[in-house]
Amino acid sequence: MGVTVDVAYKSLNKFTEILCGDKVEILQTEDSHIMILADGMGSGVKANILATLTSKILGTMFLNGATLEECVETITETLPICQVRQVAYATFSILQVFHSGEAYLVEFDNPGCIFIRNGRLMTIPQNIREVKGKKINEYRFTVQRGDALILMSDGTIHAGVGSLLNFGWVWEDIAAYAVKQYPMTISAMRLASAICQACDELYEYRPGDDTTVACMRVINSKPVHLMTGPAQDASRDTEMVTKWMGGGVDTRRIVCGGTSATIVSRVLKRRLDVSLDYVDPEIPPIAYMDGIDLVTEGVLTLNRVIQLLKRYVKNETVSEDFFLELDKPNGASMIAKMLIEDCTELHMYVGKAINSAYQNPGLPFDLGIRQNLVEQLKHTIEEMGKPVTVTYY
Amino acid sequence: MKVTICIGSACHLRGSKEIIQKMQQLVKTHNVSDKVDLNGAFCSGNCVNGVCVTVDGELFSLSPETTESFFEKEIMGRL
Numbered sequence: 001m002g003v004t005v006d007v008a009y010k011s012l013n014k015f016t017e018i019l020c021g022d023k024v025e026i027l028q029t030e031d032s033h034i035m036i037l038a039d040g041m042g043s044g045v046k047a048n049i050l051a052t053l054t055s056k057i058l059g060t061m062f063l064n065g066a067t068l069e070e071c072v073e074t075i076t077e078t079l080p081i082c083q084v085r086q087v088a089y090a091t092f093s094i095l096q097v098f099h100s101g102e103a104y105l106v107e108f109d110n111p112g113c114i115f116i117r118n119g120r121l122m123t124i125p126q127n128i129r130e131v132k133g134k135k136i137n138e139y140r141f142t143v144q145r146g147d148a149l150i151l152m153s154d155g156t157i158h159a160g161v162g163s164l165l166n167f168g169w170v171w172e173d174i175a176a177y178a179v180k181q182y183p184m185t186i187s188a189m190r191l192a193s194a195i196c197q198a199c200d201e202l203y204e205y206r207p208g209d210d211t212t213v214a215c216m217r218v219i220n221s222k223p224v225h226l227m228t229g230p231a232q233d234a235s236r237d238t239e240m241v242t243k244w245m246g247g248g249v250d251t252r253r254i255v256c257g258g259t260s261a262t263i264v265s266r267v268l269k270r271r272l273d274v275s276l277d278y279v280d281p282e283i284p285p286i287a288y289m290d291g292i293d294l295v296t297e298g299v300l301t302l303n304r305v306i307q308l309l310k311r312y313v314k315n316e317t318v319s320e321d322f323f324l325e326l327d328k329p330n331g332a333s334m335i336a337k338m339l340i341e342d343c344t345e346l347h348m349y350v351g352k353a354i355n356s357a358y359q360n361p362g363l364p365f366d367l368g369i370r371q372n373l374v375e376q377l378k379h380t381i382e383e384m385g386k387p388v389t390v391t392y393y
Numbered sequence: 394m395k396v397t398i399c400i401g402s403a404c405h406l407r408g409s410k411e412i413i414q415k416m417q418q419l420v421k422t423h424n425v426s427d428k429v430d431l432n433g434a435f436c437s438g439n440c441v442n443g444v445c446v447t448v449d450g451e452l453f454s455l456s457p458e459t460t461e462s463f464f465e466k467e468i469m470g471r472l
Contacts, residue, residue: 258401258435274433284405299402
């Protein structure tokens with residue numbers, strides 16, 4: 001079937017804690033995407049270590065083809081034992097979706113996965129197996145395009161307990177809320193954020209427990225082709241533009257850079273309209289060209305894009321404010337939004353030509369840093385769990 | 394008359410935004426918006442000297458400080 005996924009998560013730290021006791025790992029194998037959510041016992045440093053160890057061990061072993069038994073055994077034997085409770089303990093959920101559409105869900109003591117298909121809540125059957133004394137639920141199924149799967153730590157179902165809600169936000173109500181949010185949110189991040197935001201409100205902005213929502217949406221693949229910088233050897237302009245214009249109807253195309261845009265305009269014989277609309281004083285206006293999704297200035301815009309993406313990857317600051325920033329009509333926000341919400345893989349076509357005018361110490365910003373920005377962009381997008389290729393010209 | 398102002402990286406850093414604002418203001422105060430067509434442009438390849446501005450294809454280099462006198466001379470002067 002060739003499915004791909006949009007994965008994102010959002011965590012709230014227990015009030016006053018600097019570290020989160022939940023940890024999400026997002027991984028890829030050659031034929032699958034894996035999302036792991038671990039919730040360490042307690043809170044703060046201890047919980048953070050337990051959760052990190054658990055998610056990392058599971059991730060690494062899964063990647064190397066270990067069985068569930070081996071993973072669980074390793075975790076049990078590796079986790080440090082809590083002095084207070086005399087046990088080593090972290091709950092976890094693992095979701096693996098193969099490109100073929102086959103999916104595998106493993107759950108240990110976390111609130112159950114919320115599975116939404118065609119706008120309806122699906123039931124995940126009980127199929128409990130005891131592994132090393134732990135009762136683990138396993139479920140093998142097939143996903144379809146449009147499916148959303150949500151993993152959560154128990155901070156979600158405890159939201160509001162004892163104050164706004166007698167028994168916290170019960171699973172059924174969270175699931176109903178998720179089903180309601182599902183058609184209103186386009187990306188995994190917005191769905192995860194919406195649920196997390198609701199928890200935060202129920203906690204009256206003082207979460208009593210670490211709260212994490214991790215979401216995977218099964219989507220069509222959405223490649224983005226980004227071209228920036230003129231080719232070192234101008235005779236390769238046409239080749240570079242042709243490669244960048246390649247791909248199917250689903251491919252989105254961005255060109256970052258005035259000179260690059262001019263080259264594209266020349267090679268494709270399409271008119272370039274540059275707007276004078278300074279929506280953000282620091283980011284030069286965007287331009288328009290028929291059939292091209294986004295035309296922006298280069299280095300200054302990319303620099304801002306990376307700032308936004310780093311904020312996103314760091315996760316702590318992803319809130320309503322972040323999305324307001326992302327929805328702004330300046331070039332950088334528009335690129336960042338496309339890369340975060342409307343992209344499953346990024347292909348960059350990068351020219352290595354050096355603009356002599358940028359080698360000018362009189363300028364208040366070093367413009368000669370395109371390749372450095374490209375590297376940073378590559379790493380940040382990879383951290384988001386999306387594959388990136390870079391071709392230099 | 395077609396006037397373009399470069400908003401590429403280097404020109405942006407040298408004050409394109411300010412020049413555009415001044416030009417738009419000047420066009421308004423001189424009441425010549427039907428005669429002067431202001432446009433954005435990308436790099437014209439002359440970044441070293443200042444913000445690139447073209448008037449009917451002729452290239453000039455400006456800074457925010459010289460915008461007003463430039464407008465009086467090269468734009469109003471040609472109308």
